[in-house]
Amino acid sequence: MATQTQAETFKKLVSHCKEYGYIFQSSEIYDGLSASYDYGPYGVLLKNNIKEYWWKSMVQMHENIVGLDAAILMHPKVWKASGHVDAFNDPMIDNKDSKKRYRADTLIEEHMEKILAKADKEVKKAKKRFGDSFDEKMFRETNPRVQKYVGQAAAINDRFNAAMNAGDLAAMKQLIEDEGIVCPDSGSRNWTDVRQFNLMFGMQFGALASDAEDSTVYLRPETAQGIFVNFLNGQKTTRQKLPFGIAQIGKAFRNEIVARQFIFRMREFEQMEMQFFVRPGEEMKWYDYWKNKRMQWHEAIHPSSKLRFHDHEKLAHYANAAVDVEFEFPFGFRELEGIHSRTDFDLTEHQKLSGKKLQYFDPELKESYVPYVVETSIGLDRMFLAALTNALQDEEVPNAKGGMDTRVVMKLHPVLAPIKVAVLPLVKKGGLPEVARKIFNSLKMVAHCQYDEKDAIGRRYRRQDAIGTPFCVTVDFDTLDDNCVTLRDRDTLEQVRIPIAELEAKITAKLSFTHLMAEE
Numbered sequence: 001m002a003t004q005t006q007a008e009t010f011k012k013l014v015s016h017c018k019e020y021g022y023i024f025q026s027s028e029i030y031d032g033l034s035a036s037y038d039y040g041p042y043g044v045l046l047k048n049n050i051k052e053y054w055w056k057s058m059v060q061m062h063e064n065i066v067g068l069d070a071a072i073l074m075h076p077k078v079w080k081a082s083g084h085v086d087a088f089n090d091p092m093i094d095n096k097d098s099k100k101r102y103r104a105d106t107l108i109e110e111h112m113e114k115i116l117a118k119a120d121k122e123v124k125k126a127k128k129r130f131g132d133s134f135d136e137k138m139f140r141e142t143n144p145r146v147q148k149y150v151g152q153a154a155a156i157n158d159r160f161n162a163a164m165n166a167g168d169l170a171a172m173k174q175l176i177e178d179e180g181i182v183c184p185d186s187g188s189r190n191w192t193d194v195r196q197f198n199l200m201f202g203m204q205f206g207a208l209a210s211d212a213e214d215s216t217v218y219l220r221p222e223t224a225q226g227i228f229v230n231f232l233n234g235q236k237t238t239r240q241k242l243p244f245g246i247a248q249i250g251k252a253f254r255n256e257i258v259a260r261q262f263i264f265r266m267r268e269f270e271q272m273e274m275q276f277f278v279r280p281g282e283e284m285k286w287y288d289y290w291k292n293k294r295m296q297w298h299e300a301i302h303p304s305s306k307l308r309f310h311d312h313e314k315l316a317h318y319a320n321a322a323v324d325v326e327f328e329f330p331f332g333f334r335e336l337e338g339i340h341s342r343t344d345f346d347l348t349e350h351q352k353l354s355g356k357k358l359q360y361f362d363p364e365l366k367e368s369y370v371p372y373v374v375e376t377s378i379g380l381d382r383m384f385l386a387a388l389t390n391a392l393q394d395e396e397v398p399n400a401k402g403g404m405d406t407r408v409v410m411k412l413h414p415v416l417a418p419i420k421v422a423v424l425p426l427v428k429k430g431g432l433p434e435v436a437r438k439i440f441n442s443l444k445m446v447a448h449c450q451y452d453e454k455d456a457i458g459r460r461y462r463r464q465d466a467i468g469t470p471f472c473v474t475v476d477f478d479t480l481d482d483n484c485v486t487l488r489d490r491d492t493l494e495q496v497r498i499p500i501a502e503l504e505a506k507i508t509a510k511l512s513f514t515h516l517m518a519e520e
Contacts, residue, residue, distance in 0.1 A: 010330035045418035065245035070226025089196040098186035119149035219253035245276040270380040277371040318345035337378035410468030420447035
């Protein structure tokens with residue numbers, strides 16, 4: 001089978017999502033709204049399963065983590081205290097010929113990635129040439145071509161970080177010009193100056209717009225601040241002692257300069273965040289703990305080879321340490337989750353602006369203090385995309401004639417799969433549909449099931465493979481005599497006869513979240 005390029009793989013994934021009811025373009029009948037998507041019948045089930053997995057792992061499995069669902073609209077001073085009003089900006093640049101707008105930092109980062117890709121290409125060529133005797137580490141350290149590319153990228157990165165840390169937009173523009181970075185659309189180098197672009201959506205609050213400060217509110221750009229302003233409410237009502245955490249799943253909104261790569265970067269998205277409150281001085285211990293704990297969570301459902309850590313070279317104004325868990329999407333390694341040591345910045349700033357104490361009385365130390373915070377923040381939509389990226393496969397399987405066919409299969413973890421079981425009568429006659437319906441009505445009490453009697457059984461199997469259903473139950477004429485059905489496994493294609501009486505226990509055992517969380 002011919003190997004697909006990354007662009008072809010991604011295009012196929014997007015098409016599959018539409019065809020099989022995972023994701024639709026928002027407002028499609030009106031030609032759509034840019035970077036806005038609707039989750040379809042199977043997409044919403046997968047999304048809810050990911051939420052449930054995260055919530056169980058984070059809240060149910062930790063007695064010192066509690067939940068919250070804060071309002072999307074908050075007092076505008078919340079965003080003043082957090083720094084979003086004054087500093088929540090991205091560097092924007094326009095190409096004068098194509099009239100396209102880009103993030104300047106993204107253009108520079110992608111340029112560096114292209115240079116490093118040349119180094120990787122040299123390594124792959126050498127690996128093919130030398131075979132098992134190839135020492136990749138030594139080759140990377142000594143090969144002149146590899147060293148040249150790595151050195152070029154490092155020099156660009158140094159200039160880039162210096163410009164970002166200083167907020168020097170002119171230096172960023174100069175770097176783009178010096179490197180000859182072109183517009184992806186037109187190939188032109190005719191750029192405007194770099195400007196700052198605030199990412200928050202503002203709106204008027206109340207029946208009448210006015211010039212009053214409090215009449216402007218914002219759609220929240222992150223869910224974390226709802227946790228910070230409720231820190232004492234959560235701590236006191238649940239009688240928690242430090243360290244403890246507050247977890248939340250909710251929508252956030254950012255007016256991205258360029259929203260792209262399907263659901264990877266959208267203007268409306270969903271976050272799963274946990275803020276963990278600790279004693280000052282203990283934040284790095286807990287930062288390391290959550291860094292490793294979160295990677296284990298991802299490795300339970302993704303291959304380790306597709307995951308990596310990426311330490312931040314430029315820290316946000318509130319952080320003293322930050323790392324990303326990156327996943328290898330069809331367009332390269334990108335951030336999936338961030339783990340940040342946020343110090344006491346947020347609680348201290350809210351305490352200053354509100355005039356209300358946000359301190360914890362430590363009964364062991366017999367003193368009050370503002371806790372430090374370690375944050376874990378994962379994009380639910382990105383997690384959804386990662387799950388599909390990893391699951392969608394073309395696979396050669398034997399057919400009834402002794403040859404081979406290609407099947408499109410979505411190998412989602414059974415716990416995450418939208419439909420758990422498909423119940424299929426072999427034919428639509430002879431009493432088989434009646435028995436199949438009875439089984440379906442029993443199983444749907446414990447799992448999301450689907451009943452399907454249309455088309456040949458092989459075609460129905462392929463349809464379930466494509467939406468990711470892990471188990472198919474086939475009712476045939478032998479079922480009428482022995483009260484047994486055929487249970488088909490999506491991944492192994494194994495088909496076993498099993499008594500109907502044992503079916504529910506067999507299936508629910510394989511669909512338990514317990515198995516998934518035990519793999520963390």
